[in-house]
Amino acid sequence: MNNNNVLIIGAGVAGIEASLLLANAGRKVYLIEHTSYTGGNVIKFEEVFSNMECATCMLAPKQQELLAHDNIELLTLSEVSDVKGSLGDFTVKVEKKARYVDMQNCIGCNACFDPCPVSVKNEFEEGLSERKAIYIPCLGALPNVPAIDTENCLRFKGKDCQLCKESCMFEAIDFDQKDEELELKVGAIIVATGFSSFDPQKVARFGYGKFSGVYSAFEFERIFASNGPTVGEIKLKNGKPPKSVAIIHCVGREEKGYCSTICCMNSLKFVHYLKGKLSEVKIAEFYFDLCIPGKSYQKFYEKTKTMGVDIIRTQDIKVTNSNGTLKINYSTENQPSKTEYRDVDMVILSSAIEPNSDAEKLANVLGISQDEYGFFAEKHSEIASLDTEKDGIFIVGCAQNPKDIQDSVAQSQAAVGKILSLL
Ligand SMILES: Cc1cc2nc3c(=O)[nH]c(=O)nc-3n(C[C@H](O)[C@H](O)[C@H](O)COP(=O)(O)OP(=O)(O)OC[C@H]3O[C@@H](n4cnc5c(N)ncnc54)[C@H](O)[C@@H]3O)c2cc1C
Ligand code: SF4
Ligand code: SF4
Known part of the structure; x- marks a missing residue:
């Protein structure tokens, strides 16, 4: 057939x-x-x-x-x-x-979110913000119709909650869906x-999950996004914008055993993000090998180099923290046995694709x-x-x-x- x-x-x-x-x-x-x-x-x-x-x-x-x-x-x-x-x-x-929200009746007004008493970390925002048990992942998500997360919704845990249903004027919430x-x-x-993205916590020397100024590439994407947890404002957890940033390429490449082909490019993209919003910020990119293939990518790289960024080829790199200041400890190809240092406020880790x-x-x-x-x-x-x-x-x-x-x-x-x- x-x-x-x-x-x-x-x-x-x-x-x-x-x-x-x-x-x-x-x-x-x-x-x-x-x-x-x-x-x-x-x-x-x-x-x-x-x-x-x-x-x-x-x-x-x-x-x-x-x-x-x-x-x-x-x-x-x-x-x-x-x-x-x-x-x-x-x-x-x-x-x-079941979504427990009727796709036809819902107009995407979001009125059902506020009354929901449950708040959990929003995984779409890499845990940088919270969401309710009835939710859309971010503003602008399509379809613009919430879903009920049954693992966290009180009603699905046996409680008598129906606050979201009561707040919906369009009778879109339907607990009877199967x-x-x-x-x-x-x-x-x-x-x-x-x-998925390689979990940088698996490589202890980058300090991810240990030092608050160390971010994954996905976290930084969401911090920069106008519909993200900081509404697009590039700021650290203390609310201040970073004055100096280190972007580290190839996180997880050694462990995975292959080049993810896009991380060099998204690391360079972050220079454009940073300079576009914080023109005075100092940026250093630390790479092992550069993967910049093709006609438009070479041009992008050449342009990025003129934007006030140090692009450093490193042999070895480690992130430490001394008295609250993040320190990049690295050696270069020319002097592999000499450790050099750079203090920064923010580190962004470009993780492998897995x-x-x-x-x-x-x-x-x-x-x-x-x-x-x-x-x-x-x-x-x-x-x-x-x-x-x-x-x-x-x-x-x-x-x-x-x-x-x-x-x-x-x-x-x-x-x-x-x-x-x-x-
Ligand atoms: C930090 C970062 C920045 C990047 N920036 C750029 C950029 O600026 N420009 C660029 O060209 N590329 C960029 N990329 C690469 C880009 O993200 C990928 O090329 C693109 O997402 C690939 O699209 P895809 O549809 O193959 O996969 P995805 O975008 O991963 O989509 C896969 C979909 O499948 C769904 N899914 C997964 N498993 C199942 C399942 N079992 N059943 C049903 N559904 C499932 C997922 O929920 C998802 O909706 C970047 C990557 C990273 C990590
Ligand atoms: S379920 Fe009702 S209240 Fe919630 S977004 Fe849809 S129409 Fe609005
Ligand atoms: S039933 Fe209650 S807990 Fe569940 S999504 Fe609706 S408001 Fe939230």
Whole structure:
């Protein structure tokens, strides 16, 4: 049987691109996303290298188009639990969790958040702010409809709370919604589940989790974001803006054993972020090897070098704290045995990209392999980089290996072309 429908797992930039192209070509698309929103990691960024374009302006029109498209069925809070069959004839089981908010009735006014008595750390904001048990991850999230987090909601812990329901004038909150198991028939599957970030706490010498001025790259992205925890104001936990910042590349590269290809670029992007808002700030970038490929990235690097930043190649680096001042201890290529020092207020760690922690589970469900690092394995690294060993199942974006938005989107476009030619 040749079924033309396509299942896409992951509603990040790669999954969204593939969904829209297939849907516009007349195919029915089921887009499975395990969070309550679309956009993946890119919606955490205010701007993207190398043109410093506003990420929301780039992505939001595509997210809106996706939500309105007749050929796309977006299943949020959902995961694939079983896959049987082969190219042209897959049967897929999906576990869909209830949102407890009616997507049609809700107008996204957020009036239900304030009365909720529960506050927990907002994981989308890397724990830098709090959210309620009924929540959207950040302003501008799409769909702009909250979900109830049943692990923290008092009602789901047996208490008699319904304050959110009472505050909703649109009768959108529905505690009677149930989790569902759906069975879908599709001809091909695209895996676009993206990546996680290496936990810098695993490398003690960077002081992450120990010294309050040390931030991960994702934390800094959210601090810079106008819809983030500081409303875009670059400030330390003491409320003051940093006067000097060290940005450290390649955090976790040694441990993971591969180059994540985008961290040098996002480290350079941070110079633009910092100088754009704090023109006097002193910045030093510490790198081991620079990965700046391609025509636009070289240009970006050359421009960044003129912005008043020290770009230092280091052999060895450690962050210490003396009397509340962060100190970068490093040696350079020219004098590897001499330790040099630099005092800074803020350290930003550019962590490696790594596979999601549930990648093995999904690989087993799909019947595909992982490579030696845990990313989904391609059939052939040179000439079949988006095929898997299972015909009809394709891997795109950072689910295959670390890559930037441009390459993630290009790979999605290629997968769509293959599917349209096969089915
Ligand atoms: C700090 C930082 C800054 C960056 N800045 C830039 C930049 O400026 N420019 C640039 O080009 N690139 C940048 N990148 C790289 C960029 O983030 C990636 O290229 C891009 O996110 C890849 O998109 P994706 O769709 O493959 O994955 P993701 O963005 O990770 O999206 C994957 C989606 O799949 C969902 N998902 C995961 N597992 C499952 C599952 N089992 N079931 C259902 N859904 C699932 C996730 O919730 C998510 O929505 C940066 C990366 C980092 C770490
Ligand atoms: S559930 Fe009701 S109160 Fe909450 S955002 Fe939607 S419409 Fe507004
Ligand atoms: S039922 Fe109560 S605790 Fe649960 S989300 Fe609504 S207001 Fe919050």
